[in-house]
Amino acid sequence: MFGLEISKVTKAFGAHLAVDDVSLSIPQGEFVCFLGPSGCGKTTLMRMIAGLEQPGEGSIALNGRDITRQPANVRKFGMVFQSLALFPHLSVGENVAFSLRLQGQDARQRKARVDELLTLVRLPGMEKRAVSQLSGGQRQRVAIARALAQEPPIFLLDEPFSALDAKLREEMQIELRLLQKRLQITTILVTHDQREAMSMADSIAVMGDGKIQQYGSPLSIYRAPANTFVANFIGLSNLLPVEVLDHETVRFGANILKVAPMTQPTSARGLATLSIRPEDIQLTAANGAGDNTVSGRITFIRDMGSSVEVHLDCDGRDVLSVVQPRDWMGAGTGDIAHLRLPQNQCRVLAA
Amino acid sequence: MTDLAVPLKTDAEAPDRDPVVLAGLLSLPTLFLIVLCLIxxxxxxxxxxxxxxxxxxxxxxxxxxxxxxxxTPQFLKVALFSFTLALTTAVISVALAFPVAYFISRMKRRAQITWLVGLLSTLSLSEVLIVFAFQVLLSGSGGLVKTLVALGVMEQAHSLYPNFAAVMVCLVYLVLPYIILFLYPAMSQLDDDIPAAATTMGASPARAFLTVVAPMVKGPLLSAGLLVVIFTVGSYLTPLVLGRPQQWTVGILISNGAMTxxxxxxxxxxxxxxxxxxxxxxxxxxxxxxxxxxxx
Amino acid sequence: MNEGLLATILRRGFLSLVALFIAAPLVVVIGVSFNEGRRMTFPPSDLSLKWYRAFFTDAGWMKSLETSLTISTLASVIAVTVALPIAYAVWRYNSKAAKALAGVGSGLFLLPGVVTALMFSAFWGVMGHVGRIENVVLSHSVILLGIPVAMLSVGFQSIEKALIEAAHTMGAGDAEAFRMVVRPAMTPYILCALVYVFVLSLNEYLIAYMVAGFSVQTLPIRVFTSLRSGYEPTMCVGAVIFILLGFAAFSLLAAIGDLPKLMGRHRPLEA
Structure with missing residues (x-):
């Protein structure tokens, strides 16, 4: 098959399992983000893909060929490092031409390719500059051009934008995504920033505790988190302890709620967690009770202008509801409100 | 997860090759040090x-x-004197070097480099040459005596050595560049915001220096003093040329045994x-x- | 404001006094070297380049200068050659054996000169290899080994490890990464270590004297023997040459390397 196939890869550092039995397949031309908190193993996984780290167990294959034992300098996957790792003793052009020099290209070929790449990353004519003379965003672009110079089969980026300020980061994200679409290159980006992952990736692998917690399109992960870890890490979720009654009914405190039908047979009639996004909860005044409703007391209101965040105490649990200003009923702290939980937005996850 | 690989070597590159490479690298230095140091x-x-x-x-x-x-009491007296001399030199030179290193580390880059070049140049100068220079400087016809006579401090021109003070001054001169350079990294690592914070809480600059900066550099100062003791306890040429037999050190005894x-x-x-x-x-x-x- | 001004004046005054103290003996020696007569008076009574002419036409002094330069050049090359694999093994492989070797090197540097001189004179005596120039070269290179080890370690540590990994991902093997990334980054540090060892070896007299002093006359040995026997005006010229050589060497070092960093400063410094 075409693409990158990671199967059952495990990596331990001493007693610590950094990557724990990870399998993943990335089709040719896709943009994948490894997303997770620090220490979740995402960088280790990327370093194993690059060949900078050797898996303890498992295998990695590219286009059907096993490359597990291939060293980094044979794989030649272009990589942008978190620190960028630009060579301080070389100029911009010499940095970009580094892999070309290793390939034995002559000066003219190198110059043509460097010009082409610098134009691609919108730094034309900068090849004579010293790296130290560049701004943060420019360095970023040089690092990208340098990694692309060898026309790598896979393009890897390890938290490349973490040092940039918010505005520049957004610009670079858009630029990178456009570049990737144009070159149709299989790309993996490691990040802890869910916004970055959501806005760029075709697919996201959410990682936690050395495992892939969920792999799928950004929207499917957001809409249907597979477990509490993902629900918590991607966006905000209300997580409520419930008791499962049947495949689409649960009990929360004294309330019986209908939920989206459970696909996997959850431990029948056991304890589980109900996850619902704050923006999916519909708030109504105290007397408008209906189906799938719980009541709560308003503890705190934060009017952000574009939305209103309402914290409620439901059966001793803090529940957050985000409502549009035009739907906001205008209650005050201490009032009782009713929360309607639409059946299809209520997902039951293993406790 | 950002900076995982502390040692550069990761096991990606044939771990079984490492010991061989390492042995190849270190065989010559090991042999060199065994023959020329341990033996x-x-x-x-x-x-x-x-x-x-x-x-x-x-x-x-x-x-x-x-x-x-x-x-014998004879040797013990000389040994005691050697350590006393070294300790005195240590106290004086550290007291002098500490503010100098502090001020240098706060200078502009060019000024720092000028000082560093000057210090390194004197540091590297042979003890032979420095002792000789002090001999000239302190002699009756040297510039210092003439200046003192002209100022009326000294009545009649006479040589300012041999004596304990001459030995002392020359030893301080010898170790001063070492100690300034030894304290320089510690001083340049000092965060200026810390004494500044003390000042905002009402401490005068001098007080801030004594109560905040000084305790922070206690360790380096102590090590610097120790280094001076190590350097000067074996001193030989300075006390021999600029001192009297009362100022002889273990170093002189050793060299006498070896050479005379x-x-x-x-x-x-x-x-x-x-x-x-x-x-x-x-x-x-x-x-x-x-x-x-x-x-x- | 007034207080700040006073502090500035005090600081400047103090630093000037220290600078004067450091410069005084050197200035006096340089001044005396221009004396017309045989006596060492300062300021010089009559200016003359007589003793310079005498120094540069004296075969003995010239031979000593040549011997000194030969010894220092060889000692610095040997010391740096031995130090390089040690510092590299510490950095690259975190090797305990290499750390032990580095420790031995720096410990040796801290021993008093008389002790090491005695140690080496006994060693070469037992070897039955007395009075040879290579005794001085080898003794110097092992005594000064701690310096290049420390300086090269600073250099290696300044190479970000991601740089090597980046080179690997671009197709460079170990040897190429060393040649294209490590070596260019290390060049200024190697040069600085060479210069430093050269200057220290050039000025060392006691070991040189005790392992080969009767047959090998380095410049400091000549100054040392005349210091013990009596004043000779050409000595001043020799001293001046050493002062200038040292100053030139360290100015060169400041030009090729980042001197504040080499001396242990980690924070960046404004120009």
Missing amino acids: PLFLLVQLSFAHREDGGLWRAGLELTQYRQLM TGNLPLAAAQAVALVSLMVGLLGLVRLLSRAGSPAS
Whole structure:
């Protein structure tokens, strides 16, 4: 098959399992983000893909060929490092031409390719500059051009934008995504920033505790988190302890709620967690009770202008509801409100 | 997860090759140090137990004759003087070097480099040349005496050496660049915001310096002092040329044994004793500073 | 404001006094070297380059200068050659054996000169290899080994490890990464270590004197022997040459390397 196939890869550092039995397949031309908190193993996984780290167990294959034992300098996957790792003793052009020099290209070929790449990353004519003379965003672009110079089969980026300020980061994200679409290159980006992952990736692998917690399109992960870890890490979720009654009914405190039908047979009639996004909860005044409703007391209101965040105490649990200003009923702290939980937005996850 | 690989070497690159490469790298340096450091050190110790024969000769043995000779009040007095001299030099030179290093580390880059070049140039100058320069400077016809006479401080031109003060000043001169350069990294690492924070809480600059900066640099200052002691306890040429016989040190005794009287075993025993005393002092200071500092 | 001004004046005054103290002996020696007569008076009574002419036409002094330069050049090359694999093994492989070797090197540097001199004179005596120039070269290179080890370690540590990994991902093997990334980054540090060892070896007299002093006359040995026997005006010229050589060497070092960093400063410094 075409693409990158990671199967059952495990990596331990001493007693610590950094990557724990990870399998993943990335089709040719896709943009994948490894997303997770620090220490979740995402960088280790990327370093194993690059060949900078050797898996303890498992295998990695590219286009059907096993490359597990291939060293980094044979794989030649272009990589942008978190620190960028630009060579301080070389100029911009010499940095970009580094892999070309290793390939034995002559000066003219190198110059043509460097010009082409610098134009691609919108730094034309900068090849004579010293790296130290560049701004943060420019360095970023040089690092990208340098990694692309060898026309790598896979393009890897390890938290490349973490040092940039918010505005520049957004610009670079858009630029990178456009570049990737144009070159149709299989790309993996490691990040802890869910916004970055959501806005760029075709697919996201959410990682936690050395495992892939969920792999799928950004929207499917957001809409249907597979477990509490993902629900918590991607966006905000209300997580409520419930008791499962049947495949689409649960009990929360004294309330019986209908939920989206459970696909996997959850431990029948056991304890589980109900996850619902704050923006999916519909708030109504105290007397408008209906189906799938719980009541709560308003503890705190934060009017952000574009939305209103309402914290409620439901059966001793803090529940957050985000409502549009035009739907906001205008209650005050201490009032009782009713929360309607639409059946299809209520997902039951293993406790 | 960002900076995982602390040692550069990761196991990605054939771990079984490492020991071979390492052995190849280190074989020459190991051989070099065994032949030129460990064997000579062993010989020195062996020499101190050897049997002395006439005409500067000796024969391997296991005698304590030399060490018994060290137990005489004569040698002990010289040893005591050597350490007193070294400690005095240490106190004076550290007191002088500390503010200098502090001020240099706060200068502009160009000024810093100028100072560093100047210090390195004097640091590298042979003790021979510095002692000679002091001989000229302190002599009756040198510039200093003339200036003092002209200022009326001195009534009649006469040489300012040999005496204890001349030895002292020259030793301070010798170690000063070392100590300034030794303190320089610690001083440049000092965060200026910390004394500034003390100032915002009402401390005067001098008080901030004494109560905040000084405790922070206590460790480096102590190490610097120790370094001076190590450097000067074996001093030889300075006390020989600028001092009187009362100011003789163990260093002079050792060199006399080696070069003049030809009693190599005794000189070796004196050298072993000197180094042992130094190591003992080092251990003592370490022990004391560990006991004195909370949980470190 | 007034207080700040006073502090500035005090600081400047103090630093000037220290600078004067450091410069005074050197200035006096340089001044005396221009004396017309045989006496060492300062300021010089009559300016003359007589003793310079004498120095540079004296075969003995010239031979000593040549011997000194030969010894220092060889000692610095040997010391740096031995130090390089040690510092590299510490950095690259975190090797305990290499750390031990580095420790031995720096410990040796801390021993008093008289002790090491005695140690080496005994060593070469037992070897039956007395009075040779290579004794001085080897003794110097091992005594000064701690310096290049420390300086090269600073250099290696300044190479970000991601740089090597980046080179690997671009197709460079170990040897190429060393040649294209490590070596260019290390060049200034190697040069600085060479210069530093050269200057210290150039000025060392006691070991040189005790292992080969009767047959090998380096410049400091000549100054040392005349210091013990009596004043000779050409000595001043020799001293001046050493002062200038040292100053030139360290100015060169400041030009090729980042001197504040080499001396242990980690924070960046404004120009």
